[in-house]
Amino acid sequence: MKGQCFLVRFADDFVIGFENEEDARRMMSVLTKRFARFKLTIHPKKTKLIRFGRPDDNLKSDDQNGTFDFLGFTHFWAKSRKGFWVIKRKTCKKRFRRTMESLWIWCRDNHHEPALDQYKTLCSKLRGHFQYFGVCGNYQLLELVFEHAEKALKHWLSRRSRTSYINWEKFDRLRLVFPLIRPRIYHYI
Secondary structure, eight states: OOSOEEEEEETTEEEEEESSHHHHHHHHHHHHHHHHHTTOOOOTTTOOOOOOOOOOTTOSSOTTOOOEEETTEEEEEEEOTTSOEEEEEEEOHHHHHHHHHHHHHHHHHTTTSOHHHHHHHHHHHHHHHHHHHOBTTOHHHHHHHHHHHHHHHHHHHTTSSTTOOOOHHHHHHHHHHSOOOOOOOOBOO
16 A cells, blocks of 8 residues: 555444555455455445545635445535535435335325324334434425425324315424424434
8 A cells, every 4th residue: 555545344344545546446356356366256336436525715616526325325525614625415316216205105104193103103103214314414404304294294183084174274383283303413423
């Protein structure tokens, strides 16, 4: 190695960062051979070599710089409020879309359950999502999940019978009795 490197691993996923591109290319060639020795393969779509360095201060964004998804987050460079370049994280698109769809389907499949049971389970689902994805810079996407959960709940509660339509005024009164858990930031990294 001519420069420094780091490794971040969780279960069977990992990211290796290198200071020099030459070191990274050499590791890519050696890694496939090393995995083959143990009869393992590297997923070709998930394994890639990207440039992920601090952009120039003169540029607003660096076209040469890539982003990457790791553990459900998209990692990218952005300016902080004080004007420094920092690595930010947000929920990756696939996970976000999957969460929205699963909330809608769950509300559809359970709309005939008692309201208290729906409320408890939906709060549990939202709490789990917010605790995992509640990192700095990701609040807007957490808020979108919360709003979508409210819309899905209102929509499917209105479909319980022909006469059970719930307008927003009635839903606001219902929210006072059963307030869904609000999004918040849990991890300051």
